[in-house]
Amino acid sequence: MALGMFSFLALCIFYIQVPQGQTGCAEVDSMTEAVAGKGFLLGCISCKRREEVPASAIVDWHFKAAGTEEFIQIFQYEYNNPTILHENFEGRLEWQGTMWTKDVQIGAIFIHNVTYNDTGTYLCTFHRTLYLPLYEEHVVINKEVELTVVEKANPELTAVISEIMMYVLIAVLQLWMIGVLIYCYRKIYAENEAREAKKAACSQNKLVESKDPCDGIYLE
Template identity: 35%
Template sequence: MSAWNTFLYAVSLLMMLLVRCCQLVCVEVPSDTEALHGTNMKLTCISCVRREEVNTDTLVAWTYVNNDQEISIYEFNGEPRGLKGPYQGRILWSGSKDLQDVSITIVNVTLNDSGLYRCTIKRYFNYKIHRPSVTDVKDVQLTVHEDEMIYCYRKILKSEQAAQENAADYLAIPSGNKEKQSTVPVEE
């Protein structure tokens, strides 16, 4: 093989690798965990998988975990399906068509909806001879607040605590201005 052919082969290989690296990326993000009574709450569950050219069958099961007992509340097996029980008619599919995002939304959350939710994704890879599978499990601990004022107060309190922790950064006085500044005691 001539040097020119070797160079072209190397460039072609490099281009294929670059194209492969520049494909869309699936980013797994944690779910929100706090909701206000009477609002809708999206429970986020994202499970990234490299699909390539392999055909997969994806099964999704959402359960509510109560004292180590899992109560099935929603399934996806080719199409979304709500289940009979306390969540019947209150859960909407919020996932994506490619089934990387398999989130659900609880409509009109109540205080009784507080608790642990489990999202289980099982993918079957369809090869000609072999059908391996992989399972991914995500947990979301949901807290439903009764009163908007309490919920807002907690958010403000957390924000104020973070600001106090970083107060030293904001109270620094540039050395060139020390003579012009009056001395004022700072209370914490």
Template identity: 40%
Template sequence: MGRIFVASGTEAVLGAPFRLLCIACKRRSETPAEAESEWFFRPEGNPQFQKILHYSPEEGQWVAPGPFEHVLSWNGSRGTRDLQDLSVFLAAVGRDHAGHYVCGLRRNLTFEGYTYSLARNQSLRLAVVEKARRDLASIVSEILMYVLIVVLTLWLAAEMLYCYRKVAAAAPPPDSASEYLAITSESKENCGGVQAAE
């Protein structure tokens, strides 16, 4: 009745804020539900997970004492008893925050006559780096953007040149234009003479 999507691995910059994303979407939004979330952490090389955060709409958040105290906070759904966003926020990433995380969901779905309970867990690995590294996708997208700008500029220049040639070809030669002006002035003089004769 529910599905969680979360990144399987990601990097955070040392000393910078970072959001650990976890989304728990319900397949049938019309079904009433109540949910709560727990986050667990296992440092690199440690075999056991420890609970670092618990959040419920009634009680709010609880953060375990230790390296996450005053750093980790709930950053997911608020103002509803059915949590869809289970994300948490690290105000400043430290070296001791690198490791494996588990985002847990417990949801009670209320149907006519009975309640259905489900639990889902999803894990992710967080690596802490000194500087942000650009991934291949951002580099490729930036190159494609510059290529597109050059192509559009060349296309615009070609269109302007084409339009200029079309306008120049359609314009009358200068001699015929002067003859037209002379004929127009003569016709005006004749009209004046006719009116004077009347």
């Protein structure tokens, strides 16, 4: 019995540690402060609400410089076809979103060699098509990022945010581990109780033949 309990706990721990084939999707806001001369990731995530529905998406990025009123299109991504659409960003934009499927949910782009002229509003637009059984549904999702370019990063703010996120992550992982171990323990305990009850019933009724309902239960 001890060996069985050990094996079950090992399986639980393995399940926790091994990444699952289908990861979850969380809509996290983009950072908004870039350092001149450095690279910067413009984040944009749009999670599909019904994972079981097949879909495809095209992602457009527009930019409105500080002090101006109109957006200009600077980038478009369609499955395996990233395209830079404005000369000011030529050679500086790199697709960092979903690449292995047409069902795009991460639409991030990376700006190389950020300049002060990159300060402004960035508009990320998902044009998603949902392939439902009887028809196709077209959905448009817009997300804005207000980007500020500074000479140097604020180390104090960065350190505080990093430390907070580290403690939050540690706490969440610990609670998750405790919850899974409690679940595993309860399941093992319930199985053991059921087995002991069956052994007691077999002992009481003296059912020891190999073909009776107690087959495989060894009495101590």
